[in-house]
Amino acid sequence: xAIIELLLRRTARLLLTVLLITTIxxxxxxxxxxxxxxxxxxxxxxxxxxxxxRARLGTDQPLGVQYVSWLRASLRFDFGTSYFSNERVxxxxxxxxxxxxxxxxxxxxxxxxxxxxxxxxxxVKRWTLWDGLGxxxxxxxxxxxxxxLAIMLLLLFSVQLGWLPLFxxxxxxxxxxxxxxxxxxxxxxLVRFVRSSMTEELDKEYVLAAEAKGFPVxxxxxxxxxxxxxxxxxxxAGIQFGYLLGGAVIIEQVFSxxxxxxxxxxxxxxxxxxxxxxxxxxxxVVFSVINFLADxxxxxxxxxxxxx
Amino acid sequence: xxxxPFSILAALIAASIYAGGAPEAARPQGDTLRFxxxxxxxxxxxxxxxxxxxxxxxxxxxxxxxxxxxDGRIVPALAESWQVSTDNLSWTFQLRRGVSFHNGDxxxxxxxxxTFARLLDPGLGSPHxxxxxxxxxxxxxxxxxxxxxxxxxxxxxxSSLATGWSAILPRSLIAAQHDFAAHPVGTGPFRFxxxxxxNRIALLRNPDYWIPAVPIVERVHxxxxxxxxxxxxxxxxxDLHIIDMVGPTDIARIERxxxxxxxxxxxxxxxxxxxxxxxxxxSDLRLRRAINHAVDKQSILDVAYAGGxxxxxxxxxxxxxxxxxxxxxxxxxQRARRLVAEAGAxxxxxxxxxxxxxxxxxxxxxxxxxxxxxxxxxxxxRLVDWSTWLADVYAGGNFDLTVIGHxxxxxxxxxxxxxxxxxxxxxxxxPHAAEMIRAARRVAGFEERRALYRDVLQLxxxxxxxxxxxxxxxxxxxxENVEGFHMDAKLDTYDLRRVRLR
Numbered sequence: 001x002a003i004i005e006l007l008l009r010r011t012a013r014l015l016l017t018v019l020l021i022t023t024i025x026x027x028x029x030x031x032x033x034x035x036x037x038x039x040x041x042x043x044x045x046x047x048x049x050x051x052x053x054r055a056r057l058g059t060d061q062p063l064g065v066q067y068v069s070w071l072r073a074s075l076r077f078d079f080g081t082s083y084f085s086n087e088r089v090x091x092x093x094x095x096x097x098x099x100x101x102x103x104x105x106x107x108x109x110x111x112x113x114x115x116x117x118x119x120x121x122x123x124v125k126r127w128t129l130w131d132g133l134g135x136x137x138x139x140x141x142x143x144x145x146x147x148x149l150a151i152m153l154l155l156l157f158s159v160q161l162g163w164l165p166l167f168x169x170x171x172x173x174x175x176x177x178x179x180x181x182x183x184x185x186x187x188x189x190l191v192r193f194v195r196s197s198m199t200e201e202l203d204k205e206y207v208l209a210a211e212a213k214g215f216p217v218x219x220x221x222x223x224x225x226x227x228x229x230x231x232x233x234x235x236x237a238g239i240q241f242g243y244l245l246g247g248a249v250i251i252e253q254v255f256s257x258x259x260x261x262x263x264x265x266x267x268x269x270x271x272x273x274x275x276x277x278x279x280x281x282x283x284x285v286v287f288s289v290i291n292f293l294a295d296x297x298x299x300x301x302x303x304x305x306x307x308x
Numbered sequence: 309x310x311x312x313p314f315s316i317l318a319a320l321i322a323a324s325i326y327a328g329g330a331p332e333a334a335r336p337q338g339d340t341l342r343f344x345x346x347x348x349x350x351x352x353x354x355x356x357x358x359x360x361x362x363x364x365x366x367x368x369x370x371x372x373x374x375x376x377x378x379d380g381r382i383v384p385a386l387a388e389s390w391q392v393s394t395d396n397l398s399w400t401f402q403l404r405r406g407v408s409f410h411n412g413d414x415x416x417x418x419x420x421x422x423t424f425a426r427l428l429d430p431g432l433g434s435p436h437x438x439x440x441x442x443x444x445x446x447x448x449x450x451x452x453x454x455x456x457x458x459x460x461x462x463x464x465x466x467s468s469l470a471t472g473w474s475a476i477l478p479r480s481l482i483a484a485q486h487d488f489a490a491h492p493v494g495t496g497p498f499r500f501x502x503x504x505x506x507n508r509i510a511l512l513r514n515p516d517y518w519i520p521a522v523p524i525v526e527r528v529h530x531x532x533x534x535x536x537x538x539x540x541x542x543x544x545x546x547d548l549h550i551i552d553m554v555g556p557t558d559i560a561r562i563e564r565x566x567x568x569x570x571x572x573x574x575x576x577x578x579x580x581x582x583x584x585x586x587x588x589x590x591s592d593l594r595l596r597r598a599i600n601h602a603v604d605k606q607s608i609l610d611v612a613y614a615g616g617x618x619x620x621x622x623x624x625x626x627x628x629x630x631x632x633x634x635x636x637x638x639x640x641x642q643r644a645r646r647l648v649a650e651a652g653a654x655x656x657x658x659x660x661x662x663x664x665x666x667x668x669x670x671x672x673x674x675x676x677x678x679x680x681x682x683x684x685x686x687x688x689x690r691l692v693d694w695s696t697w698l699a700d701v702y703a704g705g706n707f708d709l710t711v712i713g714h715x716x717x718x719x720x721x722x723x724x725x726x727x728x729x730x731x732x733x734x735x736x737x738x739p740h741a742a743e744m745i746r747a748a749r750r751v752a753g754f755e756e757r758r759a760l761y762r763d764v765l766q767l768x769x770x771x772x773x774x775x776x777x778x779x780x781x782x783x784x785x786x787x788e789n790v791e792g793f794h795m796d797a798k799l800d801t802y803d804l805r806r807v808r809l810r
Contacts, residue, residue: 034695038703040350041435042358043714044722047731050703052433084350084357086489095505151537159541166547167533168507256533258506266348266506269665271695 003296010295014288018281022074025280026067026273034271035059036083057083059273070277079281080274082267089278092263097282099169100259103178103251104244110183111190111244112237116230118187119194123202123229124221134191141188146247150181150254167256178255182247186240193236194229201229231302238294242287339526341790341807344539344551348506348532353489354475355427355434360715360800363472365509365530367801369410370475370494371518373401373420373454374466376718376796380626382470386415386495386518387454396461396752403452407518409478410499417448422479436473439464461750463757467718471799497523497805506532523805524792543568543785549809550790550802554783556614562785574617575782576624576716576798578723579609581676581775584708586735589653596772598647599709600637602683603676605777612672613780620776621765622714622723626797628754629720629761633769633776644683657686658708661701664691668780669711676711702733713780716798720761721749727768736773 037053038045054060058069073080079089122134157164157177165174201207202225210220249261260279267275349361354370373387384390387401407415424446427434442462447455456465468474481493492500495518498511509530513523531548533539540558542548544565554562554570562568581603583590590596609616619625620633658680662673670691677687687709692700701707710733717723724745730737741764748760769776786793792806 032696033692033700033704035699035703036695038698039695040357043698043702044358044726045435046438049433049435049438052430053435056433086351086353086356086487092505154538154541159545162545166542166545167531167538254535254538256507256531256535256538258504258532262348262506262534269694270350 003299006295006299007292010288010292014285017288018284021280021284022277023067026070026277027063029268029271029273029276030063030066036271036273039270040084070274074277074281079278082275083272084270089274092275093260093278093282096258096260096263099257100245100248100252100261103175103182103248103257103259104241106175106179107182107186107244107248108237108241110179111186111240114183114187115190115194116233119191120198120221120226120229122191122195123198124217126199131195134195138188138191138195141184141191144184146181146185147250147254149184150177150251153177153181154254169257174255174257178251178257181254182244182251185247186244189240190233190237194233197232198225198229201225227301231298234294234298234301238291241290241294245283245286339809341525341528341550341804341809342548343528343530343802343804344533344542344548344553345509345530346532346539346553347534349509351489352492352500352503352509354473354477354492355432355436356489358435363799363801365511366472366475366492366494367496367796367799368498368511368523368528368804369492369496369500370472370477371407371496372470372472372474372476374470376470376798378794380628380718380798382466382718385470386420386476390466392752396463396750397458399456399458399465401454401456403454404518405452407495408516409495410493410514411478411481413478413480415476415478415495416451417454418451419479420454420476421446421448422482423475423477426477426482427473434473436468439468461752463749463752464719464721467722470718472801498528501527508532517805519805524808525804528804540785543787546787548787550784550786550793552782552784552802554785558785559614559783567788568785569788571784571786571793571795572781573795573797574625574779576626576800577713577779578619578622578624579613579616579672579713579777579780580622580711581672581777582710582712582734583773583775584705584710584734585773586705586730587708589651589655590658590708592651592653593771594647594651595653597637598644598651598683599680599685600772600775601640601644601647602679602685603775603777604639604679605775606639608672608675609778609780612675613668614783616778616780618778620769620778622768622774622776623720623761623765624716624779627716627720629758629765631762631765633765634778636769637772637775641679641683648684655684655686657688659690660687660709660711661690661692661697661707662711663694663697665694669713672777673711676709705733705735715800718798720757721745724761724764724768727764734773736768736771738767738771741767 037050037057037059040053041050058066081088082092118134118137122131125131154177158166164176168174207220207225211217248259249265252259252261264279267279345361345364347361349365350359351357351362352366354366371386373385374382375385377383386404386407388404390399390401392399403415403417409415424440426432428437428440442458442460444457444459447457449455475494477488478493497514497517499514501510501512503509511528513526517523533542536553536555539551539553543551559570562570583596583599585591605618617625618634620636621631623630660673660677662670664670673689677689680687701710714723726732727737728742728745744760744764748757751757784795789810791808791810794803796803
């Protein structure tokens, strides 16, 4: 029951959020300079051509009229067609989403695989060399911008050593560098989180009691403390996954990967309004769904919430 | 339950490996030409865009009635020959026989007529419709004859027919509302195979091409790569055969490497510092001349544009209509300062707008700012993105100075028609120049037209709505085993028909 109620509450909130964001984006992209008709017509176009294109796109209509018709169509899940390619926005997004989702998912998996052991070790071996190394990783990882790391990895492994391919997404090898570049910063953030959460857990009485009884430290950590410590991490991880989708935009650019990032970037450059709008809705929905799943997961693992 | 977080993690990893581990063919092998395209085309419909990227791809998929040869002269292509009536009003083209489209249709006059009917259809809203505004009707007296009947003489017609947007489409597919934007079908040397957006466009050799034994390579892959550094690395490692983005710092490296070579030529771009003549104080000719004398054009070309040639006119060096005006405004800061003092105008801070996505223009803009400061102008730089530049600067006239390159045109009318009225971004016109531009459209003889355009170019240079800096060198890097590559300089497109990989 609790989950259904959560689902309903979240759906309502999602709808409100999407409405709010799309309205803001709708106004913003039309208020800033730039006219898609001019971009399509190019530098040598005449007035008449430009206004003909504007009429075809519907951008000559008053802002309010455009907004209402967009809203009406999108309620029927019709997000229009791209101004430039004339393809359906929904098709364009769904073509690109698998790659970006895969990139984010793999990076997320790598980030967790790195962050949990490092964070746990750092917490257990607090104020030792191990802890120091873990914190150093976190500090450096957060300080290095993802795109810079991406370029450095590309220069070292693809250019200098020639071990990995330069561009594209045809083989598993193509994924190695983008995933590392994207995962590092997230892993760094999560290490600090896991460490502090674990530290808190280790200071609790049951751990101290267990240790006093002579249980080996690692058994206490793995059997009891870890699960409790990871609870708050799940919520944070959900938000971090959202960051991954954002970071993927830049990483796709560096590694020439045909994902959502490059699609939306060129949409913004060209003021492809329907594609920008559709993209915003899509990202908002994905983000909300992921956070919802994180909450469900949290509820499943934490019996206290399930009961209440 | 106890190990849940780990099992979820393991499931995640397993799922990702499973989904990610479906490799297609790795690096394409064999007779595939791998070309770096510097961006994803908006569309593959030749009639619906101005985008250079579109035509760089479609040059290999479509043919035009006529085409430019390696020296820029217009020669037969799908039309074997043509005649112009003495009043310059009717142009008759004889079509080549035995040409077929990639869908099997045989090329006839009806296809040509349908193609231009589509281009002029207001429903399509083609940005190229105005070039055919003089067209009254297209007649097809027999299967292989097409007659373009004009309302008034229009000499640039032949050049228009040689450009990418005059590509001939099959009538049957036009009638069927075929989606040319995603699936181009032409008569060209290569058939369209696949377009993975933002990744690559694949073309396959057309075995029935109308030139025997052409094309030579089996496939062409246009790999879409927006980063200069990645393109350069790609050609150095051999992942790419030809790239057209080479930064100034990469030139030496490519020349030094025995596996790559550099194809260098003067581009058909005219790099300008454009001046808004509508606004005070730059409506004062003396100040515009001062700006022109203040600019060290060769340094701008060398530092910002990786080398080039000073030309001083709005026509590129290789053009038959080129006039040498390079010495009209030599670099002379003292003279510039005198002109500024003479004008005695109330100076204000000038708004120099730069398109931030074009790094060379931004570098040039910073140099202009310094050079102008030395003779007494106070210039502030404003960086904008390309859409903003088009709307705010080019269409809106909201600038004092801006930096841009004007692309080459097969016919001089393409560059100069904008000065027929002051409805252009620099706000410049001249009654005499406007009259000559109109006259040059009506006369057919080259010498006559050249005399008219020479005067227009002279006026344009003297009146300084632009500082004509010059044309830059264009660098194309390729693997040493690439043979037969040719660039249509004026059109910025690539002729891949005779490319061979040794």
